[in-house]
Amino acid sequence: MDRIDNRRSWSWLRSLSGRGGDGAEKNKGYIPHRQGTFQRDDELMSERANNNCATVAIIRHIYVHIPFCARICPYCAFYKDLLDRSETARFCEAILRDLDQQCAAFAIMPRSIYFGGGTPTALSTPQLEFLLGGFRQRLDLSALEEWTVEANPGSVSARKAASLRKLGVNRISLGVQSWDEDLLKLLGREHNAPQAEKSFQILRGAGFSNINVDLMFGLPGQTIEQWRVTLEKTIGLQPEHVSAYCLTYEEDTEFFQRQSRGEFRQDADIDAEFFEMTMSILEDAGYQHYEISNYARPGFSSRHNRAYWSGENYLGIGPSAFSTVGMRRWQNVADYRAYADRVLSGQSPIGSTENLTSEIKRVETIALSLRTNKGVSAALLTPFQNETREFIALGLLRKTNGNFVLTRAGKSLADLVTEAVI
Ligand SMILES: C[S@@+](CC[C@H](N)C(=O)[O-])C[C@H]1O[C@@H](n2cnc3c(N)ncnc32)[C@H](O)[C@@H]1O
Ligand code: SF4
Numbered sequence: 409m410d411r412i413d414n415r416r417s418w419s420w421l422r423s424l425s426g427r428g429g430d431g432a433e434k435n436k437g438y439i440p441h442r443q444g445t446f447q448r449d450d451e452l453m454s455e456r457a458n459n460n461c462a463t464v465a466i467i468r469h470i471y472v473h474i475p476f477c478a479r480i481c482p483y484c485a486f487y488k489d490l491l492d493r494s495e496t497a498r499f500c501e502a503i504l505r506d507l508d509q510q511c512a513a514f515a516i517m518p519r520s521i522y523f524g525g526g527t528p529t530a531l532s533t534p535q536l537e538f539l540l541g542g543f544r545q546r547l548d549l550s551a552l553e554e555w556t557v558e559a560n561p562g563s564v565s566a567r568k569a570a571s572l573r574k575l576g577v578n579r580i581s582l583g584v585q586s587w588d589e590d591l592l593k594l595l596g597r598e599h600n601a602p603q604a605e606k607s608f609q610i611l612r613g614a615g616f617s618n619i620n621v622d623l624m625f626g627l628p629g630q631t632i633e634q635w636r637v638t639l640e641k642t643i644g645l646q647p648e649h650v651s652a653y654c655l656t657y658e659e660d661t662e663f664f665q666r667q668s669r670g671e672f673r674q675d676a677d678i679d680a681e682f683f684e685m686t687m688s689i690l691e692d693a694g695y696q697h698y699e700i701s702n703y704a705r706p707g708f709s710s711r712h713n714r715a716y717w718s719g720e721n722y723l724g725i726g727p728s729a730f731s732t733v734g735m736r737r738w739q740n741v742a743d744y745r746a747y748a749d750r751v752l753s754g755q756s757p758i759g760s761t762e763n764l765t766s767e768i769k770r771v772e773t774i775a776l777s778l779r780t781n782k783g784v785s786a787a788l789l790t791p792f793q794n795e796t797r798e799f800i801a802l803g804l805l806r807k808t809n810g811n812f813v814l815t816r817a818g819k820s821l822a823d824l825v826t827e828a829v830i
Contacts (some may be wrong), residue, residue, distance in 0.1 A: 467510075467733070468519045468551075469715040472503065473726030475526040475744050478562060479598045482666075485658030487728035487742040488526040495745070500535050502748035504542040506725045506757060511546055514723065514733070518547060520554045520712035524581075529563040533571050540575040554579050554711040556620075562598035564607035569614035579710075580611050581620040581651070587641040588634050591627055608645050618708055620649035625682040627655050628663075628672040635682050639689045648708040652686045653701050654679050680820045687816065700779045700822055717776045719769065727757070735764045771830045778826050783813030792829040799825055 476491040476499075510516065521543065531539065543549075556579040557572055564582075572580070584604045586592055592600060599607075611619055621642050625635050642650060657667045657674060666672045687697055695703035699717065702710065715722060724731040728742035738761035741747050750757045770788065777784040789796050789812055796812060799805040804818035804825055818825055 465721060467514045467516045467721055467723050469712060469720060469722035470516070470518050470521045471712075471722060471724045471726075471729055472521070472523045472528075473525060473724065473729040473740075474503075474523060474528040474531065475727055476530040477525070477527045478530055478560070479596060481596045482662035483595065483655060483658065485661055486526065489744060491527075491530045493532075495748075496531055496535055498748055498752070499744055500531070500539045500542075502751040503539060503726055504546070505751045507543065507546055509751070509756075510723055510725065516547060516723070517551050518549065519551055520710075520715060521552065521556070522712040523557045523577075525558055527560045527563060527583075528557050529559040529568060533565070533568045536568065537571055537575065540572070540577070544576065549576065552576070554618075556581055556710070556712060558583065559607070559611070560598060561604040561607040564610055566610050566614065569610050569616070573615045578616070579618040579620065580616050581622060581649075582608060582611065582647075583622045584608075584642070585622060585624045586627070586630075586634075587638045588630075591630060591634065594628065595624070605645070608647070618649070619647045620651055620710070621645070621647045623650065623652045624655050625652060625686065626674065626679040628666075630682075632678075632681060632685060635685060636689065639686065643689070643693045649702070649704045649710065650690060650695060651702050652690070654683065683820055687819070696781070697819075698781045700819060714780075717780050719773055719776070732764075735769075737762045737764055774830050775826050778812070778814060778829075779822055781813065783808065783811035786810050786812055789829055795828045799828075 473487070475488045476496060477488045478491050480488065480490060528536070555577045557577050558581045560583050569580075582604070585595055585597060587601045587604070589601055608619065608621070623638060623642060639652075655663075655674075657664045657672070663672060667674065686703075690703045691697055695705060696709070697703050698709045699713070702713065704710070721733045722731065723733070724740065727740055727744045727747040730737060730739050738758045740757040741750070741759035747757045774784050774788055786796075786807060787810075796805060799818065800807070802817075803815055804821060805812050806815050807813075814822055814825065
């Protein structure tokens, strides 16, 4: 119940198929094969030349990774680095040069653009204007439906918000995480609750009519009452979209070490209680639960995230960003200085690449679509008739319009159901 877009979902899918149990048994060839297909960058000639754009469909989705953060949160495993203002101008130039390389290799006509991080709003207003203006100059945006920028409450100003809106950004994802001051401190956040509320109002005042609020639950010491208050406070602000993530203890984070030392403990039953409450409160308030961690007012589900979940092609720009086009997936180097050095000297920033197989695609399609309210096509689960029958009998799955869809009880056990049918 806690996976977060493509920045983490590929490693999640790998771990899912590697955890043992029935699903892994049925896909024995999956893990070794997948790992065997990863190549290092020095084994690659010109990846982009190899991704012959003439043979692939038009690219409709672009992700851009901005790795800078004013402060490093102790639970965060995304690729990020402490903001160093002496590096950001060169970095922005590298991003636009990367975009030039991509435009030379692919036909791009985006329906969605997503600036994530890190913290895109850690860049100054002139830098964001340079960067987003560069996107506007280079791309045909006539088909663009959604342009999202992730923002931290600590780095939103009226000037920045107005500028983003003017440049064509029409969706903001605001990292509130909690409205509880103690929990915000525990999370090492730069902002407090009043600042988060002020940022939300600044964004509304700047004309943003599509705002997502990111929240986290299952935090150390968090009570169910604190979570209720956070959900109710969020609803009171009337965002169009809410992402509610269950805390995961990611390796190489301070929270992971504290959990290993026994200071923090994760309890699946308590997490399930938080999740149940999230569904009840947000659905009662008119939000549609359209993916395990995502809730939206009708018409406001994220176009960009839906593209990931339905297996569409997308290009990733920036350090650590993934791209998937046809049967190839690649990832840029996760080091912004090396990334900028490479791009600005005309080299490819790709760090590793993977040849996807139809088996990998099948497993990903099942795992990702099962998490959505549309569910997975019954045809894909034909080899798992015993399992699906059993899950229906247990009340975890239902069949609707030829698709298997998780029931409310099934959503709490989504990973378990997924593991059994891949
Ligand atoms: C790319 S991150 C960060 C965006 C922005 N920099 C921020 O922190 O507000 C997107 C979201 O992932 C969630 N997140 C990050 N680390 C997490 C973790 N270890 N477990 C669960 N959710 C996490 C947070 O809700 C965060 O807002
Ligand atoms: S601000 Fe966001 S991206 Fe940066 S460290 Fe914190 S959670 Fe991670």
